[in-house]
Amino acid sequence: MIRHCCIAGDIGGSNIRVSLVAEDFRILSKLKEPSGGEPLVVLIRLIQELLNNLPPAMSCCGIGLAVAGIIDKSSGTVLRSPNIQSLSGLGLGSAIKDKFGLPVIIENDANAAAYGERVAGAGRDFEDFVMLTLGTGIGGGIVIAGRLLAVSAEIGHATINMTGPQCGCGNSGCLESYASATAIIGNAVAALKNDSESMLKDLHNGNIYKISAEDIYNAALEGDPLARTLLRDAGRALGIGIANIINYFSPQAVILTGGLLGAWNIYVEAAMAEASKRAFPELYERTRIIASSLGDDAGTVGMAALVLNRPKGLKLKKN
Numbered sequence: 001m002i003r004h005c006c007i008a009g010d011i012g013g014s015n016i017r018v019s020l021v022a023e024d025f026r027i028l029s030k031l032k033e034p035s036g037g038e039p040l041v042v043l044i045r046l047i048q049e050l051l052n053n054l055p056p057a058m059s060c061c062g063i064g065l066a067v068a069g070i071i072d073k074s075s076g077t078v079l080r081s082p083n084i085q086s087l088s089g090l091g092l093g094s095a096i097k098d099k100f101g102l103p104v105i106i107e108n109d110a111n112a113a114a115y116g117e118r119v120a121g122a123g124r125d126f127e128d129f130v131m132l133t134l135g136t137g138i139g140g141g142i143v144i145a146g147r148l149l150a151v152s153a154e155i156g157h158a159t160i161n162m163t164g165p166q167c168g169c170g171n172s173g174c175l176e177s178y179a180s181a182t183a184i185i186g187n188a189v190a191a192l193k194n195d196s197e198s199m200l201k202d203l204h205n206g207n208i209y210k211i212s213a214e215d216i217y218n219a220a221l222e223g224d225p226l227a228r229t230l231l232r233d234a235g236r237a238l239g240i241g242i243a244n245i246i247n248y249f250s251p252q253a254v255i256l257t258g259g260l261l262g263a264w265n266i267y268v269e270a271a272m273a274e275a276s277k278r279a280f281p282e283l284y285e286r287t288r289i290i291a292s293s294l295g296d297d298a299g300t301v302g303m304a305a306l307v308l309n310r311p312k313g314l315k316l317k318k319n
């Protein structure tokens, strides 16, 4: 019996993940590596490794890749990826298709995560929701009337401060310059250089440049005042972003994902408090703010769903 599977990958600012996914969306195997300086080289090597180790009687029918950035879906070109500069302008779809001879779909990573949650996660029960991926950057995916909107929802680059700091996208005062893990770490380093008292100073043998977002929320959970202030401020900024989303779309839910949710009680609760002050109360009350249920696998499941359900043009290999 031949069974079908696909390869679904997620190319983020920090890591590249590729998985072999069965037609029932079970993840059969997973590989993960830091993106490094040459993400395309790493990606091709990881995909080759999965294909070399296909289980017997399993046929791979396509490759779906989620990328942090703006995608031209018709050509599979990454038009711009602010956090992975080397992908900007790259014909990723054709490069992978030429290499492996399989159908390839490229999609924005937050769109893929939103679709994954819609198909098999926390979005199953909602017709209208907005997904926010909170990590190195902040991405957005929008599901309206049960369908993924075919737009680049660059919600992380919505301006929330007219005179804010410069962002990697070229704009200034973007949401992700305040509320992303990168922003929180940057603010921690700046505060420690200014001699702020904090238990963060003693980590990594005093090398403040090695502090991670996880270090910060662990310190916050232990009551460190600086870490708590940093997360609360970032959460307030996130709340401004969420209030804007609620006022624009009036979704049934805003679904959040990313490592920062470990600090839910500080970061997300500050966001909720801020959003409730800024959004129209009638709209805020109707919106649930919840965590993703697929976590890191949302993008993988979403890409697999796109590849495996693709109605036309996907020829299943026969052997």
Ligand SMILES: [Zn+2]
Binding pocket: 156, 157, 158, 167, 168, 169, 170, 171, 172, 174
């Ligand atoms: Zn920006």
